[in-house]
Amino acid sequence: MSNDQQIIHQLKLNHGLLFDGYKIQPSKQAIFMKDGELNIKLYNGQPIIYNNINDSISSENFFMDKDNLNNTIDVCINFPIAEIIYRGDLLESFSKCTDDENLYKLYGHFFARNILIGSKLFIKNLNLATQAQIDVLKFYLFCTYNSAKHSIEIPVNNFFTLNLLPKIVTLDGEELNTHKKLVKWMNNLYQEGEKSIFIISYDNFIPISQLKNNIVSSVDGFFNENHYEISNFKENISLEEWVRDAVNNNLVSWIRDFHLFQGLILDKDYEMEISKKIPITFTKIPKINPRNSSYLKIMKPSTKVENFLISNNIYSPYNLNSFPFIKDNSIKSNNGKNDENSTHVLINCEQYEILLNKDNIKPTQKLGYAIEEALNSMKPLKALQDIFNEYGQLFPQRIILGRSIKNILPTSIAPETIDIKTESLTLTPRLDKLNISYFLTPKGRIIENNDLPNWIQNPNNLEIIEFDEIEPFYKILKEEQQMKIDDLLKDNYRILMTGITDLRDLDNNEVEYHKRINIEPLLEDEDYEVYGSIVSKNNSRLEGIYVNFGSYDINGFFAMIKKLEETSINIKECRILWMIVEKPSKLLVFSPNNREFQVECIKESIILQSDKSNYYxxxxxxxxxxYTIFVHAYCPSTNYEPDNIIKLVKWSHNSIKFQVTKPFYNESNNNFSTDNEEDINLDLRICVLCSDYKNLKFDNKNEGGFSLDLTGYVLTKDNFNESLSTEINEVV
Incomplete structure (x- = not known):
């Protein structure tokens, strides 16, 4: 069977048409021979839209549930791909049929000279959609159709998933609820390859009785054009007519052209730009409110920050100190009095207000992955800063579109807002009083005062004229990520890095050692504290050896190790457990391994006395x-790291009792002996881990971690003394 014969057979082009007042279907018997002439011509017109369909669709001709379609399909779109004309010889069985009653049952009522083939889409519940949803749907259909029909790439950002829009349903009942499905359906129809085609329209009807009597003339009236399965519609128009302004004047095109709902980037030069990165996908269409408001606004910034915000279309007052990750803190800190004695005079014509609720968006998968990777890095604040430098530090939830012109006066004028009535402009006296003869558009075009009426009444050339309801950009992230960032931004002490370092390079014949410990990544500051201890190769705490830390720099620190004279410890088999404590915002390094620990730091000075070993x-x-307590000692008067052994004795809920002793070997060089007339000031740097976690994880080794009681003193029932406060008062 040839291709032409396959088409004739598949579409029953040689059959008549039965019409029962509701639907059209091919006749039981053929009228023409199937070896006739088949003329196929590609359709060059637009798809046809049928609006306000009142009839439901026959479930016999669609593989759909008729009950589900009742009163839900508002629009049918015919997508013709070709026009077919079939010419052939009448079959003898048809010509010789004399039974008029059986004639119509067997051969139908009409024959259609012209047939359009292609496919259809149905739009459900369009009447329940908002205008914004309808415009977005039209835009996507128009772009997808043109891309498939003309084989051109039309860049369309899929800001809105199709399940946010009125439903699109195919002839066989499939719901096209993703962009991928819609594109695939359209490409299958218009581009090369196998196609699922249907008859979508009949035209030029000839009554069967005329064919039988060799009278060939088309029927006027209703049957001049009957669109398969669609009847009782209000109007039919082309796709281009139906879409109209929605191509260029809809939320998708505004998002594309103005980068709506993308982050605002502030730099140290007091300049602001809109990020080119797309940060969000929508779970609900933003609300669009048409506005017809024109006004003259006079604003006098009192600070440099206010002047910066007004210059960038942010008119509501904002405290930039509440916005982290702004590139240069000089913007936030430079909030002094505005040196320039200037006044901003604007004329704004508002046309659309676009509102976005944070609950109706979610971050893109790409942004979410980038944030998660940054949070899990050793330098999370720096990694986050790099992301927000690209995506923005601020996020506006309210945007006004319209037109705006401005003049900046070198004088101080009281703030004021004046509504403009387009039918009776009364600005001239006011502008003359302000000594204003012209305004400037954002692109620098001059609008003189006598041209203001025309400019105000011309609705073209939309632009962003105001950003409002601004939040820190990171507040659009998932709640869990927001909480982690909030935790990073707290100005609290934390465990920034931990490690274990072996001592195999030390000499057992020595008593005192200085071990350099280098760290990665590098720190941003040299001001931090290190706490730790010496442990054996079996990870047991050693009492016969002492360690203190000092000589801090951004690359690392030194461990000062001293052995007691009588100890037999093999130093080569020992290891140092250490942890660095400081504020993450200061050093920028903050390992993800131990962030669950909350840290408190105490700096306290004590005076060492020869007759006293306990201090409170x-x-x-x-x-x-x-809780776990760590202690590091420093002697500021002599600028050395003391070797005094400090142990926890007792604790209560509001007090700590320490014992400070000198190592046995150092008795001959006692820093606080009775012969020493001057008492020694000792600075205690105390770190308290406010958590009941038992172990710390290593950052420089893949060995897991170590128990807190190897390096610090765990507060337990055994070393608790409820009457410690009373004891302190008695000592004092």
Whole structure:
């Protein structure tokens, strides 16, 4: 069977048409022979839209549930791809049929000279959609059709998933609820390859009775054009007519042209730009409110920050100190009095207000992955800063589109807003009083005062004229990521890095050692504290050896190790456990391994006395069982790291009792002996891990971690003394 015969057979082009007042279907018997002439011509017109369909669609001809379609299909779109004309010889069985009653049952009522083939899409619940949803749907259909029909790439950002729009349904009942499905359906129809085609329109009807009597003339009236399966519609128009302004004047095109709902980037030069990165996908269409408001606005910035914001179309007052990740803190800190004695005079013509609720968006998968990777890095604040430098530090949730012109006066004028009535402009006296003869558009075009009426009444050339309801950009992220960033931004002490370092390169014959410990990544500052201890190769805490830390720099620090004279410890088999404590915002390094630990730091000075070994500290916060305490000592008067051994004796909820002793080997060089007339000031740097976690993880080794009681003193029931406060008062 030839291709032509296959088409004739598949579409029953040689059959008549039965019409029962509701639907059209091919006749039971053929009228023409199937070896006739088949003329196929590609369709060059636009798809046809049928609006306000009142009839439901026959479930016999669509593989759909008729009950589900009742009163839901508002629009049918015919996508013709070719026009077919079939000419052939009448079959003898048809010509010799004399039974008029059986004639119509067997051969139908009409024969259609012209047939359009292609496919259809149905739009459900369009009447329930907002205008914004309708415009977005039209835009996507128009772009997808033109891309497939003309084989051109039309860049369309899929800001809105199709399940946010009125439903698009195919002839066989499939719902095209993703962009991928819609593009595939359109490409299958218009581009090369196998196609699922249907008869979508009949035209030039000839009554069967005329064919039988060799009278060939088309029927006027209703049957001049009957669109398969569609009847009782209000109007039919082309796709281009139906779409109209929605191509260039809709939310998708505004998002594309103006980069709506993308981050605002502020730099140290007091300049602002809109990020080119797309940060979000929508879970609900933003609300669009048409506005017809024109006004003259006079604003006098009182600070440099206000002047910066007004110059960038941000008119509401904002405290930039509440916005982290702005590139240069000089913008936030430079909030002094505005040196320039200037006044901003604007004329704004508002046309659309676009509102976005944060609950109706979610970050793109790409942004979410980038944020997660940054949070899990050793320098999370720097990694996040790099992301927000690209995506923006601010995020506006309210945007006004319209037109705006401005003049900046070198004088101080009281703030004022004046509504403009387009039918009776009364600005001239006011502008003359302000000594204003012209305004400037954002692109620098001069609008003189006598041209203002025409400019105000001309609705063309939309632009962003105001950003409002601005949030820190990171507040659009998932709640879990927001909480992690909030935690990073707290100005609290934390465990920034931990490690374990072997001592195989030391000499057992020595008593005192200085071990250099280098770290990666590098720190941003040299001001931090290190706490730690010496452990054996079996990870047991050693009492016969002492370690302190000092000589800090951005690359690392030194561990000062001293052995007691009588110890037999093999130093080569020992290891140093250490942890660096400081504020993440200061050093920028913050390992993800131990972020669950909350840290409190105490700096307290004590005076060492020869007849006293116990000293008391009162922290400003309450202690609890399970907390762990670390102590590091420093002697500021002699600028050396003391070798005094400091141990926790007892604790209560508001007090700590330490024992400070000198190593046995150092008795001959006692820093606080009775012969020493001057008392020694000792600075205690105390770190408290406010958590009941038992272990710390290593950052420089893949060995897991170590127990806190190897390096610090865990607060337990055994070393708790409820009457410690009373004891302190008695000592004092």
């Amino acid at each position: 500290i009162k922290p400003s916060f309450s202690l609890s069982q399970g």
